[in-house]
Amino acid sequence: MTDILADPFDLTGRIALVTGASSGLGARFARILARHGAKVVLAARRLDRLDAVRNDIERDGGQASCVVLDVADEHSLTAAFDAAEAVFGVVDTIIANAGVSISQRSIAMTTEQFDQQIAINLRGPFLTAREGARRLVQAGSREKRHGRILFITSILATAPEVGLAAYGASKAGVAQMSRVMALELVRQGINVNVIAPGYIETEMNRDWFLTESGAAQVAAFPRRRLMREADLDGALLYFASDLSRAVTGAMLTVDDGQSI
């Protein structure tokens, strides 16, 4: 029977890999997972930034390791998971968070801009989840493992926004991909879910929200404010922990009412 006094968000023994952990939401996710006991592998392209997050986590008493990763490159992903396994063991909690956004109206968007967003925001999460799931399935035949794959999409997967055709398409693609993967992996003990955040101030959009048009956009949100990175802590811990044992193929919108 479950101990009702135990910390429901205890992640001790879990090994997590967070892509895009060098800034913004990914850095926050890594800190929160480590704070709750998970060993965390921080992955992105900028090693100096990853090192800074790792230092923070270690100062806080957590355990973390850094690996350079380009999510659009499958060889880079194989190497990153190999490195993660060598340090901590098989990754059981995969947070596919890395992403980019290039705002450009469709008639002006270059093929390269389109391809870059699809490569990082759609192929990247696929390659990340595929690599992690392959290893979990393999490990599962030797020992019963718990697995979690969490994708970060956006309210812009469903709401159209001028300039974001490729970004919106990539996020909508991830949303549907997640449901297929959830179905495929349901018997392997791997839960696949999605958080769809609203606008949160990070490096991705900080300059935009400093403009007059950006400020006007915030003024039009129901609560007339941007969200903070910490606003996703609850959703992250829910999907990473045993509380979501029976939840797979789900998407949770966390947007402060922005898409109502």
Ligand SMILES: NC(=O)c1ccc[n+]([C@@H]2O[C@H](COP(=O)([O-])OP(=O)(O)OC[C@H]3O[C@@H](n4cnc5c(N)ncnc54)[C@H](OP(=O)(O)O)[C@@H]3O)[C@@H](O)[C@H]2O)c1
């Ligand atoms: N901020 C928002 O309002 C918001 C809302 C909804 C959804 N999201 C989503 O949340 C995720 C995180 O965004 P953020 O707001 O935290 O933006 P951010 O601060 O710009 O972080 C993006 C992260 O992705 C990493 N990244 C980009 N390309 C990569 C690649 N090819 N390989 C590996 N890592 C790569 C970056 O690291 P390196 O440059 O070091 O590689 C960085 O750590 C994205 O998927 C974004 O679409 C954000």
